[in-house]
Amino acid sequence: MSMMASDSIVSFDNVEMRYGDSPPILRNVTFDIPLGSFHFLTGRSGAGKSSILRMMYLALRPSRGQVRIFGRDPHQGNASNIAKIRRRIGIVFQDFRLIDHLSVLENVALPLRIAGERESVIHRHVSELLEWVGLSRYLDARPPALSGGQQQRIAIARAVIARPSLLLADEPTGNVDDRLADRLLFLFEELNRAGTTVLIATHNENMVSRYRHPRLVIIGEGVEMQYSRYSSASTVYRK
Amino acid sequence: MAGMARRSRREFAVSHGNTVAFLGWTVGVMVYLATLAVAGALFAQTVLDRWSLSLAGVVTVQVPQASQPASNGPLNRIDSVTAILDETPGVHAHAVLENARTRALLEPWLGESLIAELPLPLMIDVQLERGAQVDFTRLGERITSVAPGSVLDDHGLWLSRVAATASTLARGGWIVVLLVGLVAVISVVFAILSGLTVNRDIVELLKLMGARDTYIARRFQGHMVGTTLPVCGLGGLCAIGTVLAVTGLARENGGRGQALPVQLSPAALSLLDWVIVAAVPVAFAILTVVTARLAALYALRRMS
Numbered sequence: 001m002s003m004m005a006s007d008s009i010v011s012f013d014n015v016e017m018r019y020g021d022s023p024p025i026l027r028n029v030t031f032d033i034p035l036g037s038f039h040f041l042t043g044r045s046g047a048g049k050s051s052i053l054r055m056m057y058l059a060l061r062p063s064r065g066q067v068r069i070f071g072r073d074p075h076q077g078n079a080s081n082i083a084k085i086r087r088r089i090g091i092v093f094q095d096f097r098l099i100d101h102l103s104v105l106e107n108v109a110l111p112l113r114i115a116g117e118r119e120s121v122i123h124r125h126v127s128e129l130l131e132w133v134g135l136s137r138y139l140d141a142r143p144p145a146l147s148g149g150q151q152q153r154i155a156i157a158r159a160v161i162a163r164p165s166l167l168l169a170d171e172p173t174g175n176v177d178d179r180l181a182d183r184l185l186f187l188f189e190e191l192n193r194a195g196t197t198v199l200i201a202t203h204n205e206n207m208v209s210r211y212r213h214p215r216l217v218i219i220g221e222g223v224e225m226q227y228s229r230y231s232s233a234s235t236v237y238r239k
Numbered sequence: 240m241a242g243m244a245r246r247s248r249r250e251f252a253v254s255h256g257n258t259v260a261f262l263g264w265t266v267g268v269m270v271y272l273a274t275l276a277v278a279g280a281l282f283a284q285t286v287l288d289r290w291s292l293s294l295a296g297v298v299t300v301q302v303p304q305a306s307q308p309a310s311n312g313p314l315n316r317i318d319s320v321t322a323i324l325d326e327t328p329g330v331h332a333h334a335v336l337e338n339a340r341t342r343a344l345l346e347p348w349l350g351e352s353l354i355a356e357l358p359l360p361l362m363i364d365v366q367l368e369r370g371a372q373v374d375f376t377r378l379g380e381r382i383t384s385v386a387p388g389s390v391l392d393d394h395g396l397w398l399s400r401v402a403a404t405a406s407t408l409a410r411g412g413w414i415v416v417l418l419v420g421l422v423a424v425i426s427v428v429f430a431i432l433s434g435l436t437v438n439r440d441i442v443e444l445l446k447l448m449g450a451r452d453t454y455i456a457r458r459f460q461g462h463m464v465g466t467t468l469p470v471c472g473l474g475g476l477c478a479i480g481t482v483l484a485v486t487g488l489a490r491e492n493g494g495r496g497q498a499l500p501v502q503l504s505p506a507a508l509s510l511l512d513w514v515i516v517a518a519v520p521v522a523f524a525i526l527t528v529v530t531a532r533l534a535a536l537y538a539l540r541r542m543s
Contacts (some may be wrong), residue, residue, distance in 0.1 A: 059443075079452065079540070083446070084448070085449075087448070088447030097444050110445070110448060114448055115449070
């Protein structure tokens with residue numbers, strides 16, 4: 001069923017995910033995400049979107065099957081390899097996960113610091129990006145002092161600041177109005193055009209319908225890829 | 240820009256404030272105690288060395304007063320003893336200590352009235368030639384044959400007791416340093432584990448962003464440097480201040496018109512000793528920082 005294309009950036013092959021002894025929440029999940037593509041991952045709440053994302057950014061190991069990122073099984077290597085793979089992935093968490101006691105600037109700068117970038121470069125890049133997302137006035141503010149929408153923009157800025165190869169976003173426009181949502185989607189598309197593979201998990205059908213990107217849909221009995229540029233759509237089952 | 244560099248170490252700074260404050264005080268007190276213990280150990284060793292050196296090549300002959308005045312009265316007994324000393328190979332010089340001088344030496348300890356009643360022995364200070372091998376048993380027998388009851392004291396017994404005491408003090412000091420170091424290590428380990436637990440969400444976030452364990456451990460290490468470096472310095476300074484104050488006090492009280500023996504003054508410690516004392520806070524700072532890094536790395540690997 002899986003295309004397993006040689007240019008896949010993410011491949012799920014018969015992946016099953018269960019937490020502890022509970023029944024599997026995902027089963028026989030098989031799909032590929034081609035390099036440089038832009039996908040939406042949709043499905044009802046609780047369908048397993050976040051679990052799929054968490055396996056992609058290596059916070060979870062599949063209970064069965066294989067997940068390949070950048071063409072290889074990340075869990076075969078050591079911790080250093082996992083860290084290296086993670087540095088190529090930008091993540092927008094649904095709950096933002098900002099560090100409350102750090103300023104906006106420091107939060108956004110974290111991926112660059114982890115990558116060992118110079119402070120002068122960090123300051124310039126972070127300032128530019130925060131200006132782009134409309135937060136240049138809040139460089140020194142602490143996240144708790146900002147609105148949900150502003151915090152979401154910080155989370156997005158942090159995810160894209162290091163120009164990741166793969167961007168995973170969990171409901172990235174959940175707290176912003178349509179105008180800003182479009183602006184953020186434009187940013188994601190710009191990144192995509194620059195070579196970043198983008199996967200956005202969302203239940204916002206309105207937004208998905210306005211953009212002509214293929215989507216992975218988790219339906220009651222499985223995951224289905226629609227509007228695929230590829231010849232065969234993937235369907236995998238979650239029960 | 241420098242401000243940003245400083246702030247870059249703060250990912251974990253705020254969340255475990257109380258733990259860090261407690262750790263700061265703990266390490267500060269540990270450094271204070273360890274520095275004092277090291278100074279004490281070195282001081283005991285130095286005092287012993289100096290006393291040994293000053294007593295090397297010196298023996299004392301005590302000639303008791305005769306119970307009944309006779310033709311061989313005390314002065315004659317002294318003459319006989321000094322005659323033996325004169326003809327003994329290895330004796331460089333000798334001098335009879337005047338009775339008044341002996342009384343003056345003992346008076347602060349025994350009191351004027353008791354001194355007046357006591358039949359004090361006459362003392363002869365004997366200087367030996369450098370490296371002389373004198374048969375003290377034979378010499379003692381010869382002296383007692385002309386002056387029964389005389390005692391030849393080569394200070395060996397007294398020195399061995401002092402050496403044993405000083406050695407015990409020095410060993411005790413080093414054991415205290417080891418124990419204090421151990422407690423400091425344990426405190427740092429618990430502080431790091433507590434810090435990692437409190438900051439678990441941040442640690443996980445950094446790992447998801449691709450931070451290596453060494454990056455996160457370096458943050459804790461940097462934080463530990465900021466916390467312990469000032470308290471180590473402060474603890475060390477307080478300890479050195481205490482050593483100087485105690486010796487100063489001893490000089491003031493023990494002196495009372497008399498000069499304090501060099502053995503009991505701060506000058507008793509050599510420059511190398513002071514360097515070792517000053518190195519204790521530095522060693523503790525290094526110990527806490529290295530411990531923080533190793534503990535953080537160990538805990539982070541277990542979290543993976």
